[in-house]
Amino acid sequence: MIFVIAWITVLLALAFMFTNGFQDASAIAATFIASRSATPRQGIILVATMGLLGALLGGSAVAFTISGLLSIEPDTQLVFVLLSAVTTATIWNLVTWKFGLPSSSTHSLLGGLIGAGIASGGAGCISWGIESLLFPPHELTGFFKVLVYLVISVILGFIGGYGMRTITRLVLRNAKRNANRTISRFNWIAAGAMAFSNGANDSQKQMGIIALVLLSAGLTASTEVPLWTRAACALLLFAGTLSGGWRIMATLGRRIFRIEPVHSFDSQVSSGAIITTSTLAGAPVSSSHVISMSVIGVGAADNPRKIQWSVGKEILIAMVLTIPATMVLSFILSSCILTCAGGPP
Known part of the structure; x- marks a missing residue:
């Protein structure tokens, strides 16, 4: 029985990887396409291909971070916990995609893991990382490490976008209009590099989950x-990206402000x-939220009055709600599954 549940969980983790493709990867393609640096087909193919390469070549540091978030022995109970977490995260991705909100796959998975872990054995089942920070060797580990990087990365997304736009405005202050053609070419490099980074970071979260499931099932x-x-994971990310995520692209590419090639370049680079x-630090971050905030930062540096701040507000609300909402949903789902399976609570 446990083997069947384990493989169902693996399949759900791969399904989550697919939704990750049209959630996070579509956010990368959004500014690239909206700036008219590429056609929709060209943009999606580039992002999908580079994301595939990133997932294949990106290492495993983030995967090890994810797999170390739960202090639960690798057994049947952990499989049920992971089943609840990936189910919740997948549902959340689909719901936010339906409304065109660039929600975070990372946040939804993190909330799912915490909620299911607490349902399984209380707060002690979560590797919070507080002790290792307060006492020697004073390192960022566990949930606290992930949370710190998630928050800092979003803030840096805005600051980085704002800073890049400030620099390019200074550098290009005397540039002619046809400079956009050159910038559009550079956008291909920037978007490709960004997609590679996203593939390397995002795919490892599901790799860590699957590795834990396989270990727990023996x-x-x-x-x-x-x-x-x-x-x-690489192929599912590739397929998910190719499937589109057009609602999210519309939000980031058109609804915040009118994006020109230089705006896309600034956002992609930062x-x-x-x-x-x-990724190099082994920290899972939200690509969609980093990109969203960098786009807002670029727009704020260019002309704050042109930004549709109401859209930015919607994105921020989605950021804040994702972890607590998925925690609650995963807690309920995990409690039901564990009760039916004869385990806690």
Whole structure:
């Protein structure tokens, strides 16, 4: 029975990877396409391909961070916890996609893990990381590490976008109108690099979940990410990106403010730098939120009056609500599953 549940959980994690493609990856393509640097087909194919390469070549540091968030022995109970977490996260992705909100797959997965973990064995089942921060060796670990990087990355997204736009305005103050053609070419490089960074960071979250499921079901002997898992996550991210996510693209690409090639370039460069740094540090961050805030930062530096701040407010509300909402939903779902399975509560 546990093997069946384990493989169902793996399939759900892969489905979550697919939704991640049209959630987070579509946010990357949004400014690239909206700035008319590429056609929709060209933009989606570039982002999907580079995301695929990022997932295949991006390492495993983020995966190990995710797999270490729960202090639960790898057994049947942990499989049920992970099943609840990925189910909740997938549902949340689909709901926010339906309303065209660039919600965070990372936030939804994190909330799902915490809610299910608490339902399984209380708050002690979560690796909060407070002790390792307060006492030697004073390191950022566990949930606190993820939370710090999530918050800082969003703030840096706005600051980075604002800063990049300030710099490019200064550098291009005497540029002619046809400079947009050159900037559009650079956008291909910036968007490709950004998509690679996103693929490297986002795919590892699902890799970590799948590795834990396989270990808990006795199908592997460690949390090392199998090659087939990396390949499957990469392909599902690729497929999810190709599927579009047009509602989210419309929100980021057209509803905040009118994006020109230079705006796309500024956003891609600043976001890519933040996400790449986070990936190297083994910290899962929200690509969609970093990009969203960088777009708002770019617009604020250009002309704050042109920004549709009501759209920014919607995005911020989605940011704030995602973790607590998915925590509650996952707690309820996990409690029901564990009760039916004869475990806690």
